[in-house]
Amino acid sequence: xxxxxxxxxxxxxxxxxxxxxxxxxxxxKLLAGGQSxxxxxxxxxxxxxxxxxxxxIAELKFIAVEKDMARTGACTRQGAVERDHxxxxxxxxxxxxxxxxxxxxxxxxxTIGGSLAHADPCAELPLVxxxxxxxxxxxxxxxxxxxxxxxxxxxxxxxNVRPGECLEEIxxxxxxxxHTGSAFTEISVRHGDFAMVAAAAQVAIDGDGRCVRAAFxxxxxxxxxxxxxKIAGRLVGTRLDDAAVNDAAHAAATETQPxxxxxxxxxxxxxxxxxxxxxxxREARERARSL
Amino acid sequence: xxxxxxxxxxxxxxxxxxxQVPARLSLVDWLRDDLLLTGTHVGCEHGICGACxxxxxxxxxxxxxxxxxxxxGHRVTTVxxxxxxxxxxxxxxxxxxxxxxxxxxxxxxxxxxxxQGLLNTNPDPTEAQIRDAIGGNLCRCTxxxxxxxxxxxxxxRTAKEAK
Ligand SMILES: Cc1cc2nc3c(=O)[nH]c(=O)nc-3n(C[C@@H](O)[C@H](O)[C@H](O)COP(=O)(O)OP(=O)(O)OC[C@H]3O[C@@H](n4cnc5c(N)ncnc54)[C@H](O)[C@@H]3O)c2cc1C
Ligand code: FES
Ligand code: FES
Numbered sequence: 001x002x003x004x005x006x007x008x009x010x011x012x013x014x015x016x017x018x019x020x021x022x023x024x025x026x027x028x029k030l031l032a033g034g035q036s037x038x039x040x041x042x043x044x045x046x047x048x049x050x051x052x053x054x055x056x057i058a059e060l061k062f063i064a065v066e067k068d069m070a071r072t073g074a075c076t077r078q079g080a081v082e083r084d085h086x087x088x089x090x091x092x093x094x095x096x097x098x099x100x101x102x103x104x105x106x107x108x109x110x111t112i113g114g115s116l117a118h119a120d121p122c123a124e125l126p127l128v129x130x131x132x133x134x135x136x137x138x139x140x141x142x143x144x145x146x147x148x149x150x151x152x153x154x155x156x157x158x159x160n161v162r163p164g165e166c167l168e169e170i171x172x173x174x175x176x177x178x179h180t181g182s183a184f185t186e187i188s189v190r191h192g193d194f195a196m197v198a199a200a201a202q203v204a205i206d207g208d209g210r211c212v213r214a215a216f217x218x219x220x221x222x223x224x225x226x227x228x229x230k231i232a233g234r235l236v237g238t239r240l241d242d243a244a245v246n247d248a249a250h251a252a253a254t255e256t257q258p259x260x261x262x263x264x265x266x267x268x269x270x271x272x273x274x275x276x277x278x279x280x281x282r283e284a285r286e287r288a289r290s291l
Numbered sequence: 292x293x294x295x296x297x298x299x300x301x302x303x304x305x306x307x308x309x310x311q312v313p314a315r316l317s318l319v320d321w322l323r324d325d326l327l328l329t330g331t332h333v334g335c336e337h338g339i340c341g342a343c344x345x346x347x348x349x350x351x352x353x354x355x356x357x358x359x360x361x362x363x364g365h366r367v368t369t370v371x372x373x374x375x376x377x378x379x380x381x382x383x384x385x386x387x388x389x390x391x392x393x394x395x396x397x398x399x400x401x402x403x404x405x406x407q408g409l410l411n412t413n414p415d416p417t418e419a420q421i422r423d424a425i426g427g428n429l430c431r432c433t434x435x436x437x438x439x440x441x442x443x444x445x446x447x448r449t450a451k452e453a454k
Contacts, residue, residue, distance in 0.1 A: 001315045002336055005294050008314035008360055031361075038356045039337035041315075051314065053361060079350070103427025104405065105341060108350040109357070192426050 002042035010053045014060065014168060017052055018141040021164045024050045030166060031055070032075055032114035035106045060113075060168065065090050069174050074113025074167040078125075079104070081112055090174040093132065093202055096184040097124040103192050113167040119224070121156045122194040124184065127225035128172075131200045131217040135171040140164045146171075153224035177204035177212060181287025183280045186219075187272055189263060195220050197258075197269050199276035201284040203240060209289065211240050216248070216281055221256035221273050228252045240285045249277035299363045303328070304372030312359045319343040321359035322369060330370040330400050334429070341428030344401040345369050351408035353427075370400035373407055382452070383407055383445040392441030394432035401428045406442045415446055 011017045021028055027049035031037060040046045054060060060075035065086045072081060078098055081087060088095040101107060101115070101124050115125040116136065128134070129149040136147045138161060147160060154160050161167060186198035201216035214235040217227035231251045238244040253274035260266045296311040303326060312321060317336070322328045322345070334340035336355045343354040346368040373381045383406055386392070393399045402425055409416055409424035416424070421442045422435075430438065 001313070001320065002317070003315040005313070005315055007295060008297060008358070010360075010363070034356050034358075034361075035338060035353075038358075042337045042355075055361060056364075103341070104408065104424055105344055105351045105353050105427050106338070106356075108347075109352045 002044075003038075004041070004044055004047040006041075006048055007050045008053065009050065010056055013057060014139060014166065017054055017057070017166050018139060018164070020050070020052045021166065022141040024052075026163050028052055030117075032117075033077070033106075033110035034114075035102065035110040036114065036118045036120075054166070063087050065174075067174075068176065070094075070172045072112050072170050072172070074117075074169060075111050076113075078102075078107040078110045078112060078115070082107060091132070091172045093128050093182040093184060093200060094125075094172065096182060097128045097200060100124050100184065100186055100188075100191075100195065100198070112170060116152070116170065117159060117161060117167055119153055119155075119157050119159045120194060121223055121225065122196070122198065122220040123225075124186070124195065124198060124200075124219065126153060127198055127200050127217055127219040128184070129170070130225040130227045131202065131215050132173050133215075133227075134173070136167055137169045137171070138162075138165045139168040140166070144168070150227070155223040175202065175204055175213065177206075179206070179288045179291045180204040181284045181289070181291065183283030183287065185276050185280050185283065187276065196264055197221055197272040197276055198225075199273070199280040201277070201280035203235070203281065203284045203288050205240065205285070205288045209239050211235050211238050214240075214248075214281075216252070216277055216284075218252060218256060218273050218277060221253075221258040221269055226252075226256065228255070231255075235281075240281070242282070245281045245285070246278050249274050249281060252277050297360045297363075299360055301359075301362045301364075302366045304368055310359075314358055314360050316359045317355050318345070318357040318359045318362050318367070319354035321362075322354065322367070328369050328371055332397055332400050334397070339429070340398075341401040341405065341425075342398055344404040344428065346372075346404060346408060349408075349411065351404050368404075370403050373403055381407075382448050383410065383442070386445035386448060387438075387441045390437050390441035390444050392433065392438045398428055398430040398432075402430065402438055406438075406445070410442070410446060410449070414449060416442070418443070 029048035082098040182202035186195035198219035258269035294313040332342040334342035
């Protein structure tokens with residue numbers, strides 16, 4: 001057996017999760033899809049005293065598409081989100097991003113909330129959350145609170161979820177302009193690996209082709225995924241021509257402070273950031289125009 | 292040190308199986324070491340290679356990234372469960388032989404599970420869809436080309452049989 005010994009509890013409800021977390025405090029970890037936690041336990045990088053399994057809790061697994069947002073339960077499988085057509089129609093960036101997340105087998109098990117809580121700076125879903133301004137609903141024994149994506153991510157593999165809290169559901173804002181397009185792109189060593197650099201974009205245009213709203217962001221070039229609301233704001237009113245798009249992408253890349261490792265230098269990552277941000281914005285624009 | 296044991300009841304290849312397991316026992320170790328279903332292979336034991344793929348409630352998952360205790364109340368299908376009831380090979384398994392979809396065979400059980408998972412929901416996949424479905428499974432021998440051809444052959448044969 002690879003993992004160090006631990007005590008195991010299969011929670012039947014969210015209130016049971018909160019009670020278990022309150023009892024066991026820092027020693028307890030939530031087990032969602034296990035696609036990140038179980039490998040870390042196998043390598044004994046983490047040795048929780050208690051695992052609280054949230055996989056059998058029906059109230060944490062749902063997809064609800066509403067007028068101006070979609071809600072997903074934290075323990076909803078990535079594969080279920082990927083396959084949901086109504087959700088893809090309202091928040092297309094989720095399906096576009098999930099095509100890059102791991103493999104069929106990992107998406108059949110991995111959850112939306114687990115990916116966000118794991119907060120890998122190269123992960124795709126945290127980038128989508130940041131770009132769209134998703135809101136995370138956190139539940140504990142003493143109450144509930146909501147964190148915006150911007151306040152949720154604290155650093156590499158770190159969030160502002162407090163001990164005792166469980167991510168319950170995620171609210172994904174949906175844009176209602178008819179001509180809204182989005183795109184996700186990345187470069188990784190092999191398809192299905194975490195991104196070296198990733199970019200996500202969403203734009204809306206009016207009947208004349210003028211941008212009425214734009215949002216984009218980059219992953220893998222900082223401790224958390226980054227969104228660039230100020231730079232995106234400057235695209236509003238333009239026709240999103242290539243020059244405007246390239247300027248915005250370049251300005252964003254210049255603001256990033258990527259690290260260097262075996263796979264890529266900081267300089268190369270910053271170069272990719274500019275190229276991929278422009279590519280994502282152009283693809284999003286083409287989709288918006290085609291509607 | 293004595294570890295707490297947990298009761299598990301799982302339907303494995305159509306048969307009910309029960310046991311008492313420590314929480315940290317992985318599903319793949321339980322299948323192989325306790326149930327002696329050694330068809331499922333273990334490679335990396337941390338989610339990278341796909342050799343341990345099994346179906347959980349009909350969907351391919353990595354059995355090294357689940358604890359056996361988590362399979363309680365669920366349905367597991369291993370590569371042994373793909374064969375026809377009389378023990379002869381399934382269309383997909385036979386196509387792997389026919390198209391030389393394996394050499395050493397280490398990755399094969401995982402490949403079969405991944406490919407069967409695809410064919411169950413998409414009986415007529417494109418080459419790109421096949422490559423995507425087996426993208427999480429590493430093979431160090433074949434170069435993948437013949438595995439893709441084996442899955443294509445299985446899809447063709449199944450379509451012909453249905454006519
Ligand atoms: C081969 C392979 C390739 C992968 N490739 C990618 C990739 O390209 N991109 C990518 O983004 N990911 C990738 N992953 C990881 C992804 O599959 C995981 O699903 C994800 O990172 C974690 O989600 P999970 O549900 O598996 O969470 P778990 O592993 O169960 O948990 C992860 C962490 O989140 C915490 N947590 C889980 N749920 C909650 C909750 N509701 N509230 C509070 N905390 C919670 C856990 O305690 C733990 O600390 C890959 C994994 C593998 C094995
Ligand atoms: S043994 Fe499970 S993925 Fe390698
Ligand atoms: S046949 Fe040898 S690893 Fe695939």
